[in-house]
Amino acid sequence: MIISCIQTGPTKGHTQANKDAVEERVLAADADLVVLPELFASGYFFDSTEQAAALAESVPDGPTTHRLHSWARATGATIVAGLPERDGDALYNSAVVVTPNGWLGTYRKTHLFYEETLHFEPGADGFKVWTVTDRNRRSYRLGVMICFDWFFPESARTLALNGADVIAHPSNLVLPHCPTAMPIRALENGVFTATANRVGTESNGAESLTFIGRSVICSPSADVLASAPEAEEAVIRAEIDPHAARETALNPYNDRHRDRRPQLYVR
Numbered sequence: 484m485i486i487s488c489i490q491t492g493p494t495k496g497h498t499q500a501n502k503d504a505v506e507e508r509v510l511a512a513d514a515d516l517v518v519l520p521e522l523f524a525s526g527y528f529f530d531s532t533e534q535a536a537a538l539a540e541s542v543p544d545g546p547t548t549h550r551l552h553s554w555a556r557a558t559g560a561t562i563v564a565g566l567p568e569r570d571g572d573a574l575y576n577s578a579v580v581v582t583p584n585g586w587l588g589t590y591r592k593t594h595l596f597y598e599e600t601l602h603f604e605p606g607a608d609g610f611k612v613w614t615v616t617d618r619n620r621r622s623y624r625l626g627v628m629i630c631f632d633w634f635f636p637e638s639a640r641t642l643a644l645n646g647a648d649v650i651a652h653p654s655n656l657v658l659p660h661c662p663t664a665m666p667i668r669a670l671e672n673g674v675f676t677a678t679a680n681r682v683g684t685e686s687n688g689a690e691s692l693t694f695i696g697r698s699v700i701c702s703p704s705a706d707v708l709a710s711a712p713e714a715e716e717a718v719i720r721a722e723i724d725p726h727a728a729r730e731t732a733l734n735p736y737n738d739r740h741r742d743r744r745p746q747l748y749v750r
């Protein structure tokens with residue numbers, strides 16, 4: 484199967500224009516799994532919680548999920564994309580999994596970063612894995628984490644223990660470390676990872692953040708299968724066999740799952 488990460492450069496608040504700007508690359512991706520960045524259409528560094536709330540939408544009946552479904556239907560791809568979600572009075576930094584058959588599920592970011600903590604509720608649903616199919620109807624297991632979740636090894640580890648073959652990782656990275664770390668996150672958990680980041684600089688009216696690009700697709704052997712430049716919009720892609728993630732033996736004596744000693748791991 485083909486994984487594609489689309490590295491974008493959105494303008495905060497211009498959700499329609501940001502979706503229009505990425506549509507052509509999604510429709511041309513020719514991939515089984517397309518990963519878009521965290522908050523891909525809204526932008527990230529909100530001036531206020533009121534601005535975040537104004538840009539948030541309900542799932543699955545909001546306009547962005549509908550647009551993602553039209554793209555999934557048109558391409559046959561499964562799409563993972565980040566958006567600000569409103570559920571009653573609560574706002575979440577979420578990612579939706581959308582297939583040609585429609586919305587499949589939502590992940591709410593567990594570990595909020597910096598001023599996200601002012602605007603969003605932390606997700607409390609844990610790390611979910613969905614069974615999806617590629618365009619040849621071959622099934623694989625897809626987990627999702629969002630940006631800063633990478634910093635906590637428990638995120639990718641829990642997804643791997645929950646059976647993920649592939650981890651989609653919508654991001655808005657501003658620190659330099661994640662792209663360097665992701666090959667090891669993939670290796671230590673025996674999964675493929677697909678980090679889709681953005682570029683550009685955004686201000687909240689008082690300070691600004693610059694996003695580092697460097698989207699990256701990694702293999703269970705810590706290979707960097709594809710990577711994007713730092714400051715340009717880009718599309719990266721890689722062909723993988725997701726079931727290769729199910730080979731847990733490292734050698735005749737070691738197995739990445741069997742060798743774990745959770746009874747000795749504190750917390």
Ligand SMILES: NC(=O)CCCC(N)=O
Pocket residue numbers: 521595596629630631632634654655656657658659661
């Ligand atoms: N949007 C984010 O969660 C940024 C996390 C910090 C980083 N790794 O850049």
